[in-house]
Amino acid sequence: MSETRPLHRSPRDYLVAEAPDEPVLFLSPEVLQASARRFCEGFPGMVTYAVKANPAEAVLLNLMAAGVAGFDVASPAEIALVRSLSPEAALHYHNPVRSRSEIAMGVAAGVASWSVDQPGEWRKLDGALPPGAEVAVRFKLAVSGAAYDFGEKFGATEAEAVALLAQVAGAGFRPALTFHPGTQCADPEAWAAYIEAAGRIAGAAGVRLARLNVGGGFPSHRMRGEVPPLDAIFARIGAAVREVFGEEAPTLVCEPGRALVAEAVSLALRVKSLRGMGEVYLNDGIYGALAEQPLMGMTDRIRVMAPDGRARAGAARDRLVWGPTCDSLDRLPGKLPLPCDMAEGDYLLIDGMGAYSTATVTRFNGYGGLRLATVRALNEPSGTGHHRPCA
Numbered sequence: 001m002s003e004t005r006p007l008h009r010s011p012r013d014y015l016v017a018e019a020p021d022e023p024v025l026f027l028s029p030e031v032l033q034a035s036a037r038r039f040c041e042g043f044p045g046m047v048t049y050a051v052k053a054n055p056a057e058a059v060l061l062n063l064m065a066a067g068v069a070g071f072d073v074a075s076p077a078e079i080a081l082v083r084s085l086s087p088e089a090a091l092h093y094h095n096p097v098r099s100r101s102e103i104a105m106g107v108a109a110g111v112a113s114w115s116v117d118q119p120g121e122w123r124k125l126d127g128a129l130p131p132g133a134e135v136a137v138r139f140k141l142a143v144s145g146a147a148y149d150f151g152e153k154f155g156a157t158e159a160e161a162v163a164l165l166a167q168v169a170g171a172g173f174r175p176a177l178t179f180h181p182g183t184q185c186a187d188p189e190a191w192a193a194y195i196e197a198a199g200r201i202a203g204a205a206g207v208r209l210a211r212l213n214v215g216g217g218f219p220s221h222r223m224r225g226e227v228p229p230l231d232a233i234f235a236r237i238g239a240a241v242r243e244v245f246g247e248e249a250p251t252l253v254c255e256p257g258r259a260l261v262a263e264a265v266s267l268a269l270r271v272k273s274l275r276g277m278g279e280v281y282l283n284d285g286i287y288g289a290l291a292e293q294p295l296m297g298m299t300d301r302i303r304v305m306a307p308d309g310r311a312r313a314g315a316a317r318d319r320l321v322w323g324p325t326c327d328s329l330d331r332l333p334g335k336l337p338l339p340c341d342m343a344e345g346d347y348l349l350i351d352g353m354g355a356y357s358t359a360t361v362t363r364f365n366g367y368g369g370l371r372l373a374t375v376r377a378l379n380e381p382s383g384t385g386h387h388r389p390c391a
């Protein structure tokens with residue numbers, strides 16, 4: 001990623017002026033800050049950002065400017081990155097598996113909260129952490145509702161969590177619980193089920209929780225017709241905590257990655273070639289910024305524009321779409337309905353691409369060199385183009 005100059009009003013203006021041949025990620029600081037404010041005002045507790053979703057400096061700085069004061073970090077490199085931008089930001093080191101040297105680095109950087117899900121990892125923390133540090137026991141449930149579940153990798157069972165929480169409190173640390181319902185989770189009841197389990201765990205351990213971290217997993221807008229129910233999720237979390245804990249309600253923390261950053265970035269890809277029966281060859285694919293699409297299902301928030309900025313408005317036609325590498329796995333899932341009048345040199349603009357795009361890019365086959373450009377707005381004023389049939 002090379003540039004962040006706020007030179008252009010919109011992706012269209014940039015594409016027309018610069019005619020880039022490499023993929024471009026357009027970041028709108030305005031959209032990002034609005035998304036952060038929506039979380040900070042809507043969520044009934046502290047909002048921390050899961051850095052892994054998009055660790056670009058411009059993203060972190062804009063979130064800080066909008067009032068995000070804490071960061072969920074998973075590695076020494078993420079800790080150093082956040083610390084280099086803010087000496088005060090709260091660091092929550094919520095990757096529950098750490099080497100002893102990673103723990104020492106986190107202590108030196110002033111990490112405020114540590115997650116733990118297993119006795120061996122707890123023994124590493126106990127003795128290494130300063131008194132008064134928060135230790136959040138991460139637990140898992142078998143609930144669905146997310147695009148994919150993190151419970152396979154991390155999390156104590158309820159019974160294990162009871163024992164760990166009692167040990168944490170007994171050792172004099174600030175006792176907390178944490179969970180992650182799985183990413184792109186659109187079901188408010190998933191959070192409610194975890195919050196009920198948190199009440200059972202705290203009760204069985206005889207521990208009054210200092211905090212409850214309800215994880216990330218909040219959905220972003222991936223399909224045109226499905227607007228994510230963020231307000232319903234926030235309301236359900238607040239209600240569940242009141243029902244379960246009443247007067248003893250812990251303060252809440254959330255750690256969204258995807259839902260904070262996705263909407264603030266649109267990705268522009270270029271059509272390198274149209275071949276065969278209208279198959280499309282792009283300049284980026286599953287080894288680049290589109291790595292998540294085969295896992296999550298293909299987003300349909302795609303616009304096509306000619307190099308002069310006109311929207312392609314031809315009737316949709318289902319097309320096979322390939323990435324640029326010589327690997328035949330480098331193909332987008334299914335067939336994409338794309339305009340019949342699209343041509344070599346056109347741009348595909350994919351909206352809602354801020355999360356898990358730049359973060360996981362590879363340089364396989366020499367591709368993956370993405371540009372980052374800052375723009376004011378991601379959308380054009382509406383009213384451009386209408387659908388018409390192609391011959």
Ligand SMILES: *Cc1c(COP(=O)(O)O)cnc(C)c1O
Pocket residue numbers: 050052053072094095180182183184215216217218255256257258259355
């Ligand atoms: C990845 C991760 C998150 C963020 O998940 P999203 O689905 O992007 O919101 C939050 N917390 C932890 C511990 C994570 O590993």
